[in-house]
Amino acid sequence: MGRRLKRMAGISVAAVGGVAAYDLVQKQHAILRNFPVVGHFRYLLEKVGPELRQYIVTSNDEERPFSRDHRSWIYASSKGENNYFGxxxxxxxxxxxxYPIIKHRTFAGTGASTAPHAREGVPVPxxxxxxxxxxxxxxxxxxxxxxxxxMxxxxxxxxxIRALNxxxxxxxxxxxTGEGALSPHHQRGGDLVFQIGTAYFGCRDEDGRFDLDRLVDxxxxxPVRAIEIKLSQGAKPGLGGMLPAAKVSPEIAATRGIPEGQDCASPSRHTAFGDIDEMxxxxxxxxxxxxxxxxIKSAVGNLDFWDDLVDRMRSGERGVDFVNVDGGEGGTGAAPLVFADSVAYPFRVGFAEVYKRFAAAGLQDDVVFIGAGKLGLPENAVVAFALxxxxxxxxxxxxxxxxxxxxxxxHTDHCPVGIATQDPRYTRGLDxxxxxxxxxxYVVALRRDLIKVSEAVGVSHPSLITADDVDLLDAQRTATSLGEVYGYEPGWGGLPTELATEIDRLMTTRP
Structure with missing residues (x-):
């Protein structure tokens, strides 16, 4: 036993000596030349730094993009566990x-339930x-x-994709579906919105041009219920997508209509149209x-586009049925840092600018507005509905x-839980x-919290929450309503009387 330990010790010393010798002569890393062997711990700590901060260093509400509190609420909700906080x-x-403050009412409105924990799991159309x-x-x-x-x-x-569908x-x-076309994994029973991206995956001809007949097929x-034309997305607007060759499997190639094992780049802009009229x-x-x-789905940057779109829709001859505004804080699999950090307005600013233009033209009731960009958290979603x-x-x-x-x-194809990767080593772990x-x-829990907050405000549905029902704090100095902060006129952000009456009836007559 003693001889074996000596041999192992000798091998270890030789290995360390070899590493030290290499560190001293290599020229790529100054730290390793100056601090052989121990310098490697610096790179190890750098590599595991995010994990250390996530679980040990940061506070419950500090980490980004989603804090520990946010993740805990989502995890508990998805598992059907207690998602309350003490x-x-x-x-x-x-x-x-x-900081948003939702202003509850002492006396409930006609449609709001007063029962404890009311409407658990109720549909919210x-x-x-x-x-x-x-x-x-x-x-x-x-x-x-x-x-x-x-996605x-x-x-x-x-x-x-199968789990989501x-x-x-x-x-x-x-x-x-995301812009990557409709795959067999999307055909698991869930109703779909088919997204048309700049590369026209799933509805393109052999030369990569849009093919209407293929789209119709x-x-x-x-079970496609609507079609969304993606102009840009929040995390990398005006950039286009990139799927590295390592991820382009035979199945993905067949789904998208692209060569296998080659980088798949989406153009930054559409070729089927080049201006508002053509769009x-x-x-x-x-x-x-x-x-x-x-x-359409779009991040918000230069506002001339939205001015022109509203102007062309005034006549009522042509128009989009819905507008999906993606905030600049939205996520993506991979993007240059400057795009992720600094290109496109964050959701609240971007959406308010778009909504105000439709409202000023009297078109807000003719368009379904969709929001995205960290709106899967109850407080953010409530603010979005109020806007x-x-x-x-x-x-x-x-x-x-x-x-x-x-x-x-x-962006590395090494997602440890098998979600953002094509590597079987990791995907096998996702049941x-x-x-x-x-x-x-999770979806049911988020809808439940939206209904509970609606009831606290005194209404029966989150779309009945208005810009006057939410204030933004300036620390402990002042509180200003959303409507005033974002320049809304009275009535903007709410529903017309006819729609409000109809959704109130739908919510209050359910068993």
Whole structure:
């Protein structure tokens, strides 16, 4: 035994000596040349730093993009566990600027329940009928105000897409395909929104150009309820997407109609149209061919686009059925840091600018407004509804519900929980049967909290919460209503009387 220990010690000393010798002569890292062997601990700590901060260093409300409190609420909700918190808030309300305060009412309105823990799991449909204003043949009222945002097969694993789609079916909500086309993993029972990106995956010809006939074939043979034209997304607007060759498997290549094993780059802008008039012609062409509501998804930057869009829609001859505003704080699998940090307005600013333009033109009731960008948390969603959204899309929150640990390795193909990767080593760990229920539980929990907050405000539905029902704090100095902060006129952000009466009736007559 002693001889074996000596041999092992000798091997260890030799190995350390070899590492030290290499460190001293290599020229790539100054730290290793100056501090051989021990310098490697610096790189080790740098590599595991995010994990150390996540679990040991940061406070409950400090980490970004989702704090420990946020993740804990999503995890508990998705598992059907107790998602309440004790001992009061640990947010720094005393010093926080822009902190939202929802103003409850002492006496409930006619539609708000007063029973304890009322309406657990009750459906919460959208107040507006998507496509009705423009007479689309397949106009419909989305069954849920909370829906799954666009995340492509390719960026996400097949198992993750299956869990999201089956979970969406359980929760009776919509599942956006993302720009990566409609794969077999999307065909698991959930209703779909088909997203058309700049590369026209799933509806392109052999030369990569948009093909209307292929689009019609896809949407008529699948449960597609609406079509979304993606102009840009919050985390990398104006950039286009990139799926590295390592992720382009035979299945992804067949789904997208691209070569296998090659980098797959999406253009930054569309080629099927080049201005507002051409885009609206494109929208009407698709709507006529499919009968489905057609809308756009975009981050908000230069506001001339929105001025021109509203101006062209005033006549009522052409128009989009919905507008999905993605905040600059939205997520993505990979983006240059400057795009993730500094390109496009954050949701509240961007959405308010868009909504005000439609409202000033009297068009706000003809369009279904969708919001995205960290709106899968109850307080953020309430603010969004108060500003005028009709439904919210959840992306990273949905990923967290099916097991994402915020490892932030989406761009490396080494997602440790098998969500943002195509590597079988990791995807084998994602159990679809368990995760689909967690997605459904999370969606139901978020809808439940939205209903509970609505009841506290004295209304029966989150779309009845107005910009006057939420204030933003300037630390402990002043509180200013959302409407005043974002320049809303009286009545903006709310529903017209007819729609408000209809959604109130739908909510209060349910068993």
């Amino acid at each position: 001992f009061g808030t640990d947010n720094d309300v005393e010093r926080n600027v822009g 959208v107040a507006k009928v998507m496509g009705a204003a423009r007479g689309r043949r397949h106009a419909f009222r989305p069954a849920s105000v909370v829906n799954v945002s666009g 492509s097969f390719g960026a996400l694993s097949g198992a993750a 089956e979970g969406a079916a359980l929760a009776d909500c919509l599942h956006n 896809v949407v008529t043979s699948n 609206l012609d494109f929208v009407e062409r698709i709507a006529d061919a499919t009968g489905l509501p057609v809308g 005028g959204v009709d439904m919210v899309n959840v992306g990273r929150e949905a990923m967290l519900s099916i097991g994402c640990i915020q490892a932030q390795k989406c 679809v049967e368990a995760k689909k229920q967690r997605l459904a539980n």
